[in-house]
Every structure is written in C-alpha cells, then in structure tokens.
Amino acid sequence: MVTIHHFMVLSALLFFIGVFGVLFRRNLIVIFMSIELMLNAVNLSFVTFARYTQSMDGHVVAFFVMALAAAEAAIGLAILVMIFRNRATVQADDLSLMRD
Amino acid sequence: MAIHLIGLGKAVFIWGLALMCVPILIWFERKGAAFIQDRVGPNRASILGVRLAGFIHNFSDVVKLLTKEMMVPAHTNRWYFTLAPFVGITVILFAFAVIPWADNFRFGRWDIPMQVTSLNGGILFILAITSLEVYGVVLAGWSSNNKFSLLGGLRSSAQMISYEVPLALSLIGVFMVFGTVQLGEIVTGQGNLLFGFLPKWGIFVQPLGFILFLTSVFAETNRNPFDLPEGESEIVAGYHTEYSGIRFALFYVGEYVAMVLGAAMVTTLFFGGWQIPYLPTARIISNAPMVLKVMLVVGAIVSLAAGAALVVYDKRLRGTWPKGDLRNQEGRILATLAFIVFVAHVVAIAYFWSIDIPDWGRATVALLAQVGAFVVKLLFFCWLFIWVRWTLPRFRYDQLMRLGWKTLLPLAFVNILITGMVLLLVDRAGS
Amino acid sequence: MELVVFYTLAGFSVLGALLMVTRKSPLAGALALVVSMAAVAGLFAMLHAEFVFILQILLYAGAIMVLIIFTIMLLNLSPKELKERPVGKVRGLIIFAATVAGFLGFLRVLLLLPEGVPYVAPTFGNIEEVGALMLSSYMFPFEVISVLLLVAIVGVVVLAKKSI
Numbered sequence: 267m268v269t270i271h272h273f274m275v276l277s278a279l280l281f282f283i284g285v286f287g288v289l290f291r292r293n294l295i296v297i298f299m300s301i302e303l304m305l306n307a308v309n310l311s312f313v314t315f316a317r318y319t320q321s322m323d324g325h326v327v328a329f330f331v332m333a334l335a336a337a338e339a340a341i342g343l344a345i346l347v348m349i350f351r352n353r354a355t356v357q358a359d360d361l362s363l364m365r366d
Numbered sequence: 367m368a369i370h371l372i373g374l375g376k377a378v379f380i381w382g383l384a385l386m387c388v389p390i391l392i393w394f395e396r397k398g399a400a401f402i403q404d405r406v407g408p409n410r411a412s413i414l415g416v417r418l419a420g421f422i423h424n425f426s427d428v429v430k431l432l433t434k435e436m437m438v439p440a441h442t443n444r445w446y447f448t449l450a451p452f453v454g455i456t457v458i459l460f461a462f463a464v465i466p467w468a469d470n471f472r473f474g475r476w477d478i479p480m481q482v483t484s485l486n487g488g489i490l491f492i493l494a495i496t497s498l499e500v501y502g503v504v505l506a507g508w509s510s511n512n513k514f515s516l517l518g519g520l521r522s523s524a525q526m527i528s529y530e531v532p533l534a535l536s537l538i539g540v541f542m543v544f545g546t547v548q549l550g551e552i553v554t555g556q557g558n559l560l561f562g563f564l565p566k567w568g569i570f571v572q573p574l575g576f577i578l579f580l581t582s583v584f585a586e587t588n589r590n591p592f593d594l595p596e597g598e599s600e601i602v603a604g605y606h607t608e609y610s611g612i613r614f615a616l617f618y619v620g621e622y623v624a625m626v627l628g629a630a631m632v633t634t635l636f637f638g639g640w641q642i643p644y645l646p647t648a649r650i651i652s653n654a655p656m657v658l659k660v661m662l663v664v665g666a667i668v669s670l671a672a673g674a675a676l677v678v679y680d681k682r683l684r685g686t687w688p689k690g691d692l693r694n695q696e697g698r699i700l701a702t703l704a705f706i707v708f709v710a711h712v713v714a715i716a717y718f719w720s721i722d723i724p725d726w727g728r729a730t731v732a733l734l735a736q737v738g739a740f741v742v743k744l745l746f747f748c749w750l751f752i753w754v755r756w757t758l759p760r761f762r763y764d765q766l767m768r769l770g771w772k773t774l775l776p777l778a779f780v781n782i783l784i785t786g787m788v789l790l791l792v793d794r795a796g797s
Numbered sequence: 798m799e800l801v802v803f804y805t806l807a808g809f810s811v812l813g814a815l816l817m818v819t820r821k822s823p824l825a826g827a828l829a830l831v832v833s834m835a836a837v838a839g840l841f842a843m844l845h846a847e848f849v850f851i852l853q854i855l856l857y858a859g860a861i862m863v864l865i866i867f868t869i870m871l872l873n874l875s876p877k878e879l880k881e882r883p884v885g886k887v888r889g890l891i892i893f894a895a896t897v898a899g900f901l902g903f904l905r906v907l908l909l910l911p912e913g914v915p916y917v918a919p920t921f922g923n924i925e926e927v928g929a930l931m932l933s934s935y936m937f938p939f940e941v942i943s944v945l946l947l948v949a950i951v952g953v954v955v956l957a958k959k960s961i
Contacts, residue, residue, distance in 0.1 A: 267799070267914060271912075272803060275907065280811065289895075289896070292884070293881055296823055298865070299823070313841055314844060323930065325846055325849050328852075334942065335857070336946075343864060356872065485847065486924060490924075497863075498854065504866060504870070520867075523867070527860070
C-alpha cells in the first residue's frame with residue numbers, strides 16, 4: 267500500500283537534490299535545470315496532498331506552477347543567451363562585475 | 367486475467383494495423399507519385415518472377431536496409447546517435463492507444479470498448495506525444511556532426527513546435543461542439559444527424575477547423591508542402607543524412623507511422639471515425655443478415671472485377687517473356703487467386719442466405735463493418751497525404767513560419783470565437 | 798503490485814535527478830532530466846491526477862525541456878568552456894551537509910502526517926473538475942497567469958531583438 271509518506275519522501279529527495287545542484291554546480295544551465303527539478307518536486311507534493319485530502323485544489327495549483335515554470339524558462343533562457351553573447355561564459359563565478 | 371488479455375489483444379491489433387499500413391503506404395507513395403508524374407514507377411523487384419506491380423519492393427528495401435553497413439560519424443556521441451531513431455519510432459506508437467476503431471463490442475455479459483484505453487485526457491494525450499516527437503529530430507540533427515543535419519534538425523524541430531500551437535487551437539472548436547475531449551465519445555457524438563439529413567461529422571460542424579487541423583498535421587509530420595527540413599533537393603536529407611541501415615529504416619518507418627497517426631486523427635475527429643453514415647450500430651445489429659449479405663456481395667463484385675482485370679492483363683502479357691520464364695504465368699496466378707476469392711464469397715452468400723445469425727455473430731458483423739469503414743477512411747486520408755505531396759511545391763522556411771504564426775494562429779482564434787458564438791445562439795434558440 | 802510500480806518510477810526519477818546534477822555536459826543532464834520528468838508524470842498518473850499527468854508530458858517534457866535543449870545546442874559549449882572552477886572541498890562538504898540536514902529535518906516533520914489512504918471517486922483528477930475549479934474559485938489567478946504569460950512572451954521577444 268503506497269501511503270503519503272512514500273510520495274512525500276520522494277518529493278523531498280528530489281527537492282533537495284535540486285537544492286544541491288543549485289548550490290554546488292557553477293554552470294548556469296545546470297543551475298537552471300536544478301530549479302526546474304525543484305519546481306517539479308513541489309508539484310509532486312501538491313498533487314500528493316490533493317490526493318490524500320481528496321480535494322482538487324492541488325491539481326489547479328500544480329497547473330499554475332507549470333505555466334509559471336514555462337514563462338520563467340522562456341525568460342531565463344533568453345537572459346542566459348544574452349549573458350553568453352556579452353560575456354562569452356556561462357559560469358556563475360565569472361559574472362562578478364559588482365565584486366571588488 | 368481476461369481483462370489483461372483483451373487489452374493485450376487490442377494493443378496488438380492497433381499496432382498491427384498501424385504497422386501493416388506502412389508497406390501499403392510506401393507502395394502507394396511510389397506508384398502514386400509515378401501516376402501523378404505520368405510514369406510507371408518501380409516494377410522490377412520480383413519473387414520467382416511474380417512482380418505484384420512493385421509491391422515486392424517493400425521487402426527488397428527491408429533486406430537492403432538490414433544488410434547495409436551501419437555507419438556512425440566520427441567525433442560524435444554514439445549514444446545520442448543511436449538513441450534518436452528509437453525515440454522517434456517508440457514515442458509515435460504510444461499515441462495509437464487512444465484511437466477508437468469500432469463501437470463497443472456488446473455481447474451478453476461483455477461490453478468491450480474498441481479502444482486500447484480511454485484516457486480522461488483523450489486527444490490531449492496524442493498532443494503530448496506529438497510534442498515528444500521533437501526529441502528524435504533534435505537529437506538526430508545534433509549528433510550527426512554535420513552542418514546540414516544540424517540545420518535540418520533545428521529547422522524541423524522549430525517547425526514542429528511552431529505548428530503544435532495551431533494544431534491544438536484548431537481542436538478547441540471540436541471540443542466545444544462535442545463537449546468532450548475523449549475520442550471515443552467524440553466519434554459516438556458524430557453519429558447523430560444534423561438538420562435531419564446530414565451526419566454530424568466534424569467537417570460539417572467545423573469546416574475551418576478541419577482545414578487548419580489538416581494543414582497543421584501536414585506540418586507536424588514534415589510532409590510536403592512543409593518538408594523543407596528533409597527536402598531532398600535542398601539540404602540532402604536534413605536530419606537523417608548520416609543515418610544508414612536499421613537506424614534509417616526506423617526513421618523512415620517512423621515518418622510513415624506518423625502519417626498514419628495524422629490520418630487516423632483526421633478521420634476520428636472530422637470524418638466520423640468508424641461511423642458509417644445513416645447506419646448507427648443498433649441498426650446494423652438489428653439488420654445484421656442484410657448488412658452481411660451486402661458486404662459479401664460487394665466483396666464478390668470487387669474480386670470478380672479484379673479477376674477480370676487480371677485476365678486482361680494476362681492476355682496482354684502472355685508470351686512476351688522468354689519461354690519457361692515464370693513471369694509468363696504471373697497474370698494467370700493472380701487471376702486464379704482472385705477467382706478463388708470470388709467463389710469463396712459466393713459460397714458464403716449461399717451459406718448465410720437463409721440461416722439466422724446468433725447474437726455474437728451480429729456483434730461481429732457490426733464490428734467488421736465499422737472496422738472496414740475506419741480502414742477505408744484511413745487509407746483515403748493517407749492517399750490524400752501522398753496526393754498533396756506530389757502536387758504542391760515546397761514552402762520556403764520563412765514562408766512556412768509566417769504561415770504558422772501569422773495566418774493559422776489568428777484563424778484558429780477566429781474559429782474559436784465563431785464556434786462559441788454559434789453555440790451560444792443555438793443554445794438560446796433551442797431553450 | 799502498486800509498490801513495485803511506485804519504486805520503479807521513483808527510482809527512475811531520482812536516478813535522472815542525480816545524473817543531472819553530476820554530469821559535466823549539460824546535454825546529458827538535460828536528457829536525464831527528461832527521463833526524470835517522465836517518471837514523475839507516471840507518478841502523477843498513480844496519484845489519479847490524469848490531467849496533471851498529461852500536462853507534465855505536454856508542458857515540461859515536451860516544451861520546457863525542448864527549449865532548454867535548444868539553448869544548450871545553440872550555445873554549443875566546448876569542453877574548455879564547460880570546465881567549472883572547482884568548488885573547494887570544505888565548501889562542498891558544507892553544502893552537502895546542509896542539504897542532508899535539511900532533508901532529515903524535513904523527514905522529521907513528515908512523520909507527523911497521518912497514515913491511511915482515503916478513497917477517491919473515479920472522477921477525481923478529471924479535466925472537467927479542474928476546469929470547473931479554475932473558473933470558479935481560481936478565476937483570479939487564472940486571469941493573472943494569462944497576463945503573466947503575455948508579459949513573458951513580449952519580454953522574450955524584446956530580449957531577443959538586437960536593437961529595439
């Protein structure tokens with residue numbers, strides 16, 4: 267019998283793998299994909315709660331999160347391409363104009 | 367346990383139908399192209415002298431593709447190169463899970479829907495699957511390490527994702543009219559009569575939607591007039607330039623299976639799917655003996671005509687080959703086969719003339735009639751794909767994108783608007 | 798039987814996620830993430846969320862990841878450009894420890910959730926119900942998100958132009 271704990275542990279695991287990816291990796295594209303992974307994990311937990319509380323609000327919120335992720339992906343990738351055009355790098359460490 | 371076996375049988379049936387159509391379509395394509403271009407078409411491949419007007423070429427193509435050297439370009443990632451055609455063919459076969467090919471098979475305790483599965487998402491599932499198609503193209507173009515392939519791959523994928531939008535929007539009118547997203551219910555809804563005499567087929571209630579959908583399906587499957595990404599005279603072969611052997615065969619078959627899927631969607635949504643006009647399932651079941659006799663008579667006439675044509679063909683051919691060559695006998699062999707089929711039909715008519723058909727026989731007659739209607743419509747639309755390919759010239763890439771975004775998209779919105787207004791007025795007039 | 802399906806899908810999603818954060822080539826990571834998202838779509842189907850399952854494949858695996866893969870192919874980074882400045886051992890260890898601590902803390906809270914699998918109607922997760930909810934209780938977010946998507950489209954077009 268699959269209980270809520272199974273799904274929530276999986277969702278937490280995916281979320282924290284995403285957090286690790288954002289903190290540890292320096293490549294902007296990988297950071298971006300890790301953010302998408304975190305959004306995915308959050309969607310999973312919303313839908314899990316919807317099922318185990320028998321209300322469909324979680325599905326609607328998951329739908330909104332997906333639409334938001336699509337908009338964010340479009341703009342984020344456009345910004346990324348512009349950064350690459352201007353600075354010829356996609357490493358987060360090299361974008362340090364405001365430092366020293 | 368029986369449920370699982372029935373589901374497996376249904377999956378085998380629809381996959382068999384889709385994949386069996388592919389050699390027929392390849393044959394149609396070559397002979398149809400030849401017919402339109404006023405030439406004869408391939409007719410050389412033969413088995414023991416029997417040529418079947420070029421149908422054997424399918425088998426010889428398969429043998430050729432299987433025995434060719436499978437090259438992988440240098441300096442490229444071998445995994446992506448091999449993955450791309452597999453993604454292409456596998457993903458497209460999943461979409462056949464929701465296509466209905468007949469009405470529910472009702473007999474006694476059984477009520478089996480003739481669809482592998484009736485997902486709640488219906489057509490949205492097929493739209494999701496076609497959006498996964500892009501991966502095969504993109505990976506193929508990228509991993510070929512070849513500028514033409516990359517260009518073809520990127521163009522093709524940009525075209526496919528651009529035309530997904532009018533594809534989905536043109537279907538919204540259909541959803542509004544039939545009130546559901548599930549394909550089985552849409553086909554059932556097309557059995558009603560509009561204004562008393564016209565069957566409520568999708569094309570009569572959504573003519574603009576049909577044109578938009580057909581155009582988008584042409585673009586989605588990369589068929590002419592939208593086949594610039596694989597244009598043979600422009601960039602060699604686009605994203606499948608570097609492929610040979612089985613990988614190319616998978617791309618090739620995948621393209622034809624996508625064509626069959628497009629034709630199946632057009633039939634199901636706009637032409638009544640398995641519905642025979644003016645003959646709902648209940649009427650077939652109550653008049654089953656008559657329907658069976660009509661079907662058998664039609665079969666007898668067709669086989670008799672085929673036999674007569676083959677006799678004429680044989681008379682023309684006899685003696686034109688050297689003595690002892692089996693090709694002399696080709697016409698005679700095929701004519702004999704056609705006459706055997708004719709005699710079988712006549713015997714069947716005599717057998718079924720006076721006996722009563724049991725319940726399961728009636729359900730089977732209805733099933734066969736509806737599957738026959740579906741297959742005839744499917745083959746008609748596949749023929750339409752081929753006809754358009756060899757008639758229209760190719761779009762240039764910027765014209766193609768302009769058509770998708772600046773023409774089809776606004777027209778799709780206008781379609782939704784008009785459909786909404788008409789539905790509102792009809793509702794108000796009716797209530 | 799259900800447990801077997803769950804563990805298979807969960808295994809694929811975690812495997813895809815792990816591959817994504819460890820591969821040096823972003824393309825390999827992107828493809829691993831697609832596999833992970835397809836597995837999560839399967840999990841949505843297990844949770845009777847049929848509409849969200851289709852949306853996950855349509856939007857995430859079919860559109861967002863395609864966009865990311867396009868961008869990766871457009872940038873076409875050479876192995877020299879892909880070389881990341883190594884995160885120091887100490888820093889890496891701190892990040893790993895913090896992540897694991899967060900995960901374990903979350904697990905602690907999780908145990909407070911009730912067991913038990915409530916019954917859901919067969920029409921749970923239907924498109925009709927999601928649509929009805931969206932046009933009644935969630936009408937305002939629905940309109941706002943359409944405006945947001947419009948803003949995103951205009952923004953991307955402006956960003957992509959070479960000169961306004």
